[in-house]
Amino acid sequence: MAETLFEELKRYVGFDEGDAQALVALHALAKPHFPRIARVFYDRILEHEGARQALAGGESQVGHLRGTLEAWMGQLLHGPWDEDYYDLRCRIGRMHVRISLPQHYMFGAMNILRQELNAVIDAAWLDQPEMLRATRVALGKILDLELAIMLHTYREDLLAQQARSERLSTFGQLVGSIGHELRNPLGVIETSLYILRGRSAAVDERTSKHLDRIGEQVGIANRIVSDLLDMIRDRPLQRQEVWLDEVWQEALKAVHRPESVTVSAEGLPSLPPVQGDAGQLRQVFVNLLENAVQALEESGGTVSLSATTPQPGVAELVLEDSGPGVSDAIRRRLFEPLMTTKARGIGLGLPLVRRILERHGGSIVYAPRPGAGARFVLRLPLMPAEDAHASVPSAG
Numbered sequence: 001m002a003e004t005l006f007e008e009l010k011r012y013v014g015f016d017e018g019d020a021q022a023l024v025a026l027h028a029l030a031k032p033h034f035p036r037i038a039r040v041f042y043d044r045i046l047e048h049e050g051a052r053q054a055l056a057g058g059e060s061q062v063g064h065l066r067g068t069l070e071a072w073m074g075q076l077l078h079g080p081w082d083e084d085y086y087d088l089r090c091r092i093g094r095m096h097v098r099i100s101l102p103q104h105y106m107f108g109a110m111n112i113l114r115q116e117l118n119a120v121i122d123a124a125w126l127d128q129p130e131m132l133r134a135t136r137v138a139l140g141k142i143l144d145l146e147l148a149i150m151l152h153t154y155r156e157d158l159l160a161q162q163a164r165s166e167r168l169s170t171f172g173q174l175v176g177s178i179g180h181e182l183r184n185p186l187g188v189i190e191t192s193l194y195i196l197r198g199r200s201a202a203v204d205e206r207t208s209k210h211l212d213r214i215g216e217q218v219g220i221a222n223r224i225v226s227d228l229l230d231m232i233r234d235r236p237l238q239r240q241e242v243w244l245d246e247v248w249q250e251a252l253k254a255v256h257r258p259e260s261v262t263v264s265a266e267g268l269p270s271l272p273p274v275q276g277d278a279g280q281l282r283q284v285f286v287n288l289l290e291n292a293v294q295a296l297e298e299s300g301g302t303v304s305l306s307a308t309t310p311q312p313g314v315a316e317l318v319l320e321d322s323g324p325g326v327s328d329a330i331r332r333r334l335f336e337p338l339m340t341t342k343a344r345g346i347g348l349g350l351p352l353v354r355r356i357l358e359r360h361g362g363s364i365v366y367a368p369r370p371g372a373g374a375r376f377v378l379r380l381p382l383m384p385a386e387d388a389h390a391s392v393p394s395a396g
Contacts, residue, residue, distance in 0.1 A: 006086035009148050019138035027077035030120045034073050037116045038066040093153030179229045237277040245269045251285030257293050260300030267307035272382045276360045287349035295323030317378040325374045
């Protein structure tokens, strides 16, 4: 039977039964220190802006994350170090990739654990040099294995990004060619439709109704072509002061909602303005709203948007719905062009949303809700305070 990657890694670092026994002995001594080590770990993380921003849920989730770290240390030192252990560590590594935790912070964080656990070893076996050395070596091996697994998940992500880039390159060439070619026949249809409508007095009501349907479908086709072309070109941003509450209200007017779907928002009026393209930011809200409404069309439900400023100069918008959410199988490809599970649509809405936000210096991630429903977390840079102060609309 072929050797698994985890077995190869353990063989490479020389992790054996003696190391396993040393770690189990360390576990009994180190477990009472886990809460303190977890506090030290996250206190250090919160000192660094880049690492703090990568925390899932922000500083408010640190208490929960400390508990998760304590469980992680328990598995680290007690095992069993089998394929289930490896699979769990891979899932943790993929989570780090998903929240965009830079690799250098991962190495720095692991070093904190190395120092704290070595301090426990030194205090316990200072008068037993052989036991001290064996336990230090065992700890070094298992932490090196952890780093190797995490780096493997980053490599997986890098290869996936390369594959996506190649697909997008091919996609761009195809879209650029087909999109421009489709404009011509659509233009001819629109011109002919205009002429026929000019003679509407000579046609019956049924014919007029079909002309309207043709016009609607031509409009849909034109929007699809426009979205395709927007995905491959850098349309210049028409930068101006933009109040996100106004953009949200315009998006609400553009999205048809059945009575069974209710939409609410809070926090938007108090946000300072952003510097950006109002039309493109409106498209962000329209695309997200349309997705949420379509997910709720059959069952009904709620869509909510909340806006906060978790740190100076940054707006965070959380859009949630009570629909079925997104399955694990497609989350990793959620923002890829042509990725869709809907009966209608071709999977351009979310990729276009991400592209627009990134061009504004922002970001979007999918953050699953407990239970059911979808949650998207958007971040946008706000205007500098001195500029925003001058742009606040007057009350009179």
